[in-house]
Amino acid sequence: EDQVTQSPEALRLQEGESSSLNCSYTVSGLRGLFWYRQDPGKGPEFLFTLYSAGEEKEKERLKATLTKKESFLHITAPKPEDSATYLCAVQAVRNNAGNMLTFGGGTRLMVKP
Amino acid sequence: DSGVTQTPKHLITATGQRVTLRCSPRSGDLSVYWYQQSLDQGLQFLIQYYNGEERAKGNILERFSAQQFPDLHSELNLSSLELGDSALYFCASSPTGSLNTEAFFGQGTRLTVV
Numbered sequence: 001e002d003q004v005t006q007s008p009e010a011l012r013l014q015e016g017e018s019s020s021l022n023c024s025y026t027v028s029g030l031r032g033l034f035w036y037r038q039d040p041g042k043g044p045e046f047l048f049t050l051y052s053a054g055e056e057k058e059k060e061r062l063k064a065t066l067t068k069k070e071s072f073l074h075i076t077a078p079k080p081e082d083s084a085t086y087l088c089a090v091q092a093v094r095n096n097a098g099n100m101l102t103f104g105g106g107t108r109l110m111v112k113p
Numbered sequence: 114d115s116g117v118t119q120t121p122k123h124l125i126t127a128t129g130q131r132v133t134l135r136c137s138p139r140s141g142d143l144s145v146y147w148y149q150q151s152l153d154q155g156l157q158f159l160i161q162y163y164n165g166e167e168r169a170k171g172n173i174l175e176r177f178s179a180q181q182f183p184d185l186h187s188e189l190n191l192s193s194l195e196l197g198d199s200a201l202y203f204c205a206s207s208p209t210g211s212l213n214t215e216a217f218f219g220q221g222t223r224l225t226v227v
Contacts, residue, residue, distance in 0.1 A: 034215060036218075041221075041223075042220055042221070043115065043117070043203050043205075043218035043219050043220050043221050044156070044203070044218045045115070045218070046215045046216070046217060046218075049215050087156065089156075100146070100158045100161055100169045100171055101146075101156075101158060101216065102158070103155055103156040103157075104155070105155045106155065
């Protein structure tokens with residue numbers, strides 16, 4: 001069974017204070033690892049997909065990296081508007097598995113001015 | 114705006130009732146996915162349809178069913194509702210059914226069962 005664990009559950013940062021969010025996963029063959037951002041009462045918003053260990057992707061203040069067991073979302077000099085819940089999800093390689101994603105519990109990020 | 118439209122945004126109903134949630138995917142997307150998000154369970158995959166056919170099934174209760182119509186919109190039917198079915202229900206869509214492409218989520222339907 002695919003499992004995704006995110007840590008910490010909640011993270012408070014001061015504006016400009018860089019940090020990293022962790023996503024540990026167990027999957028029988030990784031097809032892709034996805035990062036989403038979710039604001040309260042809204043649907044998840046796609047950020048990145050990573051496909052293989054060593055891959056990195058960047059978008060503004062966010063950088064996602066991937067190893068064989070975990071992924072990190074690095075936030076550099078965050079701003080209050082970066083406050084949201086960040087979700088990690090994996091997609092497994094399985095015959096006829098479709099595109100289903102298994103999500104972690106998320107990290108709730110709060111950035112104070 | 115992701116391009117995925119869900120209606121209604123809010124729904125309040127009584128236990129034992131049946132409701133239908135509707136999803137219109139992004140233009141050109143053939144796959145539709147349904148997810149349930151509750152406070153204690155997080156985002157849970159329910160079911161995927163691709164071009165009208167069921168493609169993958171997750172933790173979907175027998176009281177729940179879904180279908181995708183020829184115009185590619187999808188409906189999720191929830192029956193014999195229980196208090197524990199109260200949750201946010203999200204629809205997502207993606208262009209294909211089997212490649213590792215990202216899914217774009219709608220804004221969700223908040224279901225409250227009283």
